[in-house]
Amino acid sequence: MKRRSFIVVSVFSLFGIGVFSFIRWIRNSGNVKELANPRFLSLLCDSSTIRTLGRAYLKLKPGENGDDILLNDLLTEKFHKKLLERTDMLAAESQIEERIKQDFDSNNIVIVQGWVLSVTEARQCAFFSILNS
Amino acid sequence: MHRDATKLENHSIIEGDICIVGAGMAGIAMALDWINTPYKVILLEGGGFNVETRMQDLYQGKNTGQRYYPLQSLRLHYFGGTSGHWAGFCSPYDPIDFKKRDWIEHSGWPIQFNDLLPYYEQAREIVEIESSNFDFDYWKKKDPELESLPLDKKVLWNKMWQFSPPTRFGSRYKEEILKASNVHLYTYANVVNLETDDLVSNVKQVLIRNHAGKEHVVKAKCFIMACCAIQNARMLLASNQQAPNGLGNDHGLVGRFFMDHLEVMTSDLFMPFAKQIKLYYPWVYSETKVRAELALTDQKQSQLKILNGTASLMPKEIAANKSPNIDTFPEDAVATVEMWEEMNKLRGHENFGSPETYNCKEFELFTRMEQAPNPNSRIRLDSERDELGVLRANLDWRLTSIDKRSIRKLQEVIGEEVGRAEIGRIRLKEWLRDEENNSDWTSELGGGWHNMGTTRMADSPKKGVVDANCKVYGLSNLYMAGSSCFPTSGAANPTLTLLALTFKLSKHLKENVAKNFKSLQKAMA
Ligand SMILES: Cc1cc2nc3c(=O)[nH]c(=O)nc-3n(C[C@H](O)[C@H](O)[C@H](O)COP(=O)(O)OP(=O)(O)OC[C@H]3O[C@@H](n4cnc5c(N)ncnc54)[C@H](O)[C@@H]3O)c2cc1C
Numbered sequence: 001m002k003r004r005s006f007i008v009v010s011v012f013s014l015f016g017i018g019v020f021s022f023i024r025w026i027r028n029s030g031n032v033k034e035l036a037n038p039r040f041l042s043l044l045c046d047s048s049t050i051r052t053l054g055r056a057y058l059k060l061k062p063g064e065n066g067d068d069i070l071l072n073d074l075l076t077e078k079f080h081k082k083l084l085e086r087t088d089m090l091a092a093e094s095q096i097e098e099r100i101k102q103d104f105d106s107n108n109i110v111i112v113q114g115w116v117l118s119v120t121e122a123r124q125c126a127f128f129s130i131l132n133s
Numbered sequence: 134m135h136r137d138a139t140k141l142e143n144h145s146i147i148e149g150d151i152c153i154v155g156a157g158m159a160g161i162a163m164a165l166d167w168i169n170t171p172y173k174v175i176l177l178e179g180g181g182f183n184v185e186t187r188m189q190d191l192y193q194g195k196n197t198g199q200r201y202y203p204l205q206s207l208r209l210h211y212f213g214g215t216s217g218h219w220a221g222f223c224s225p226y227d228p229i230d231f232k233k234r235d236w237i238e239h240s241g242w243p244i245q246f247n248d249l250l251p252y253y254e255q256a257r258e259i260v261e262i263e264s265s266n267f268d269f270d271y272w273k274k275k276d277p278e279l280e281s282l283p284l285d286k287k288v289l290w291n292k293m294w295q296f297s298p299p300t301r302f303g304s305r306y307k308e309e310i311l312k313a314s315n316v317h318l319y320t321y322a323n324v325v326n327l328e329t330d331d332l333v334s335n336v337k338q339v340l341i342r343n344h345a346g347k348e349h350v351v352k353a354k355c356f357i358m359a360c361c362a363i364q365n366a367r368m369l370l371a372s373n374q375q376a377p378n379g380l381g382n383d384h385g386l387v388g389r390f391f392m393d394h395l396e397v398m399t400s401d402l403f404m405p406f407a408k409q410i411k412l413y414y415p416w417v418y419s420e421t422k423v424r425a426e427l428a429l430t431d432q433k434q435s436q437l438k439i440l441n442g443t444a445s446l447m448p449k450e451i452a453a454n455k456s457p458n459i460d461t462f463p464e465d466a467v468a469t470v471e472m473w474e475e476m477n478k479l480r481g482h483e484n485f486g487s488p489e490t491y492n493c494k495e496f497e498l499f500t501r502m503e504q505a506p507n508p509n510s511r512i513r514l515d516s517e518r519d520e521l522g523v524l525r526a527n528l529d530w531r532l533t534s535i536d537k538r539s540i541r542k543l544q545e546v547i548g549e550e551v552g553r554a555e556i557g558r559i560r561l562k563e564w565l566r567d568e569e570n571n572s573d574w575t576s577e578l579g580g581g582w583h584n585m586g587t588t589r590m591a592d593s594p595k596k597g598v599v600d601a602n603c604k605v606y607g608l609s610n611l612y613m614a615g616s617s618c619f620p621t622s623g624a625a626n627p628t629l630t631l632l633a634l635t636f637k638l639s640k641h642l643k644e645n646v647a648k649n650f651k652s653l654q655k656a657m658a
Pocket residue numbers: 154155156157158159160177178179180207208209210211212213214215216218219220221222223322323324325359360361362364368581582583584614615616626627628629631
């Protein structure tokens with residue numbers, strides 16, 4: 001682990017700051033905003049539609065309504081680390097793309113306001129709506 | 134040979150070996166197939182050679198169920214029948230359409246796809262399409278520009294369609310019929326009643342009438358009703374002198390199971406990177422030879438427990454200017470036929486543009502879904518009579534929840550597929566979004582003008598009106614021709630298949646029935 005990340009992680013655990021604060025800490029980071037952007041969908045709809053879809057998804061799944069929960073769902077442990085390292089964001093993004101593809105492959109889809117979406121990209125919309133609320 | 138029944142002496146008796154009632158697509162196909170045989174064929178056509186309002190009025194009836202097209206203009210009552218209306222879209226039924234599917238009540242034909250296969254070639258010929266090969270790979274070889282979307286073949290496949298000119302049977306085959314020495318065509322010969330022997334075991338004769346007030350009798354050894362699905366049922370029900378519930382109706386099945394295809398805009402498809410969509414490009418009158426619709430595989434239908442269906446891609450610009458068929462189909466059949474003729478003259482001058490002219494990134498999906506067989510969807514006799522004294526038809530078209538669920542599922546599957554292939558996303562139309570609601574329909578829903586099922590084929594008289602040879606149960610010499618015999622509606626338009634079935638019936642009659650005509654005549658005497 002790089003020295004800087006090690007310090008950050010240690011500091012979190014030292015003060016008992018959980019994932020929630022971690023999210024707070026990173027929510028303003030441009031990188032995270034990128035992760036909240038459903039890439040394919042944003043070619044088709046503007047940001048206000050994506051926000052609306054995000055809100056509609058959260059209505060369908062109220063249990064997921066929280067940036068911490070969503071980020072956890074969107075990113076694996078590995079991605080958390082990558083975020084902390086603030087490196088290789090492209091890889092993280094493309095992993096999300098891969099998850100979206102896997103969702104479609106495995107029928108892990110959700111219909112939000114008529115859109116047939118991968119659950120991962122619906123969560124991205126939800127995360128987007130929270131970050132931009 | 135042709136006679137106008139209004140000009141015959143009143144109460145004439147006409148006699149022949151076989152009598153085909155109705156000179157529409159099925160009736161003409163059958164008659165052509167009997168030219169140069171040693172049999173005298175009587176072909177009875179209710180109308181004349183042109184569309185007339187008073188003839189169409191005989192088709193007037195009530196729609197009491199799901200919104201449907203006006204009955205008086207839905208079918209054409211003249212020589213050539215509804216080929217005067219049809220658009221010429223042709224594709225065969227799929228093998229699964231004939232099978233018993235345990236998730237669809239009343240599904241399963243007593244014949245299978247392979248039984249019909251040899252007759253599709255004859256059907257192809259008569260509707261003047263290029264090939265009886267409907268495989269994508271075959272057409273791709275002919276035109277390498279036909280590029281398929283990257284679909285998972287286990288989920289969706291390219292169902293190919295070919296387009297008849299469209300052949301108008303009335304004009305295209307008139308000369309051939311008139312010249313045939315053994316085919317005796319009678320126009321203005323409306324069958325109003327089928328009369329049986331006292332035991333109601335065979336049809337002795339049919340009674341014909343016309344607006345000139347003339348009434349004649351036609352005797353034959355064998356009768357084939359080819360009047361279209363609504364009229365076939367209506368005629369059986371109205372022939373109730375010897376059998377109070379109508380002919381072939383001991384089990385109350387005549388007129389039931391009326392089906393059409395559910396045709397409607399169902400979703401938006403966005404494909405931001407789409408370039409080549411020639412394969413799916415909307416049909417252009419008189420230009421398009423072949424195109425594909427996205428169709429569900431057997432495996433997927435079975436897994437999702439849904440009906441067969443297809444979806445075609447319509448560029449947004451075109452869809453935006455298209456009103457639902459159900460809103461625009463006119464009540465006046467004569468005006469409609471004139472409109473088609475005007476369109477014919479304009480052919481070659483239209484400016485539809487080529488696929489490249491359209492923004493091919495946004496489409497609407499137009500779904501064509503099989504309707505599940507439903508005994509409550511039916512034709513009954515109304516209390517009113519037409520001008521020739523026959524009780525009018527009352528259509529109660531009814532849909533069920535599997536119909537709507539299947540339409541929704543098809544969209545979801547396409548949505549999953551374009552998502553998986555990373556080429557697009559789908560947005561369902563508002564009326565399809567509530568998964569719990571499988572009963573309310575959009576007002577835009579129309580049928581495909583494809584009437585089917587009213588004298589369905591089954592392997593037992595308790596389940597259907599006709600047997601595997603289209604013979605009416607209980608009557609030794611009465612046959613039904615056309616889509617009234619279809620037990621299920623399939624996803625494709627019906628005419629190619631109804632013609633194949635007609636040619637199958639024709640062969641059966643020649644090989645198994647006509648050769649017994651002499652002994653039959655003796656027995657009937
Ligand atoms: C607008 C429109 C578009 C269509 N497009 C397509 C398409 O693209 N592809 C496709 O596959 N199908 C299409 N169809 C359906 C197609 O037209 C029918 O499937 C076909 O015409 C049915 O043939 P038929 O011979 O059973 O009935 P018809 O063609 O209707 O013929 C019945 C004949 O019986 C006669 N008749 C009726 N009652 C009596 C009586 N009592 N006595 C004597 N004669 C009688 C009628 O005058 C008529 O000539 C379309 C239909 C419409 C309305």
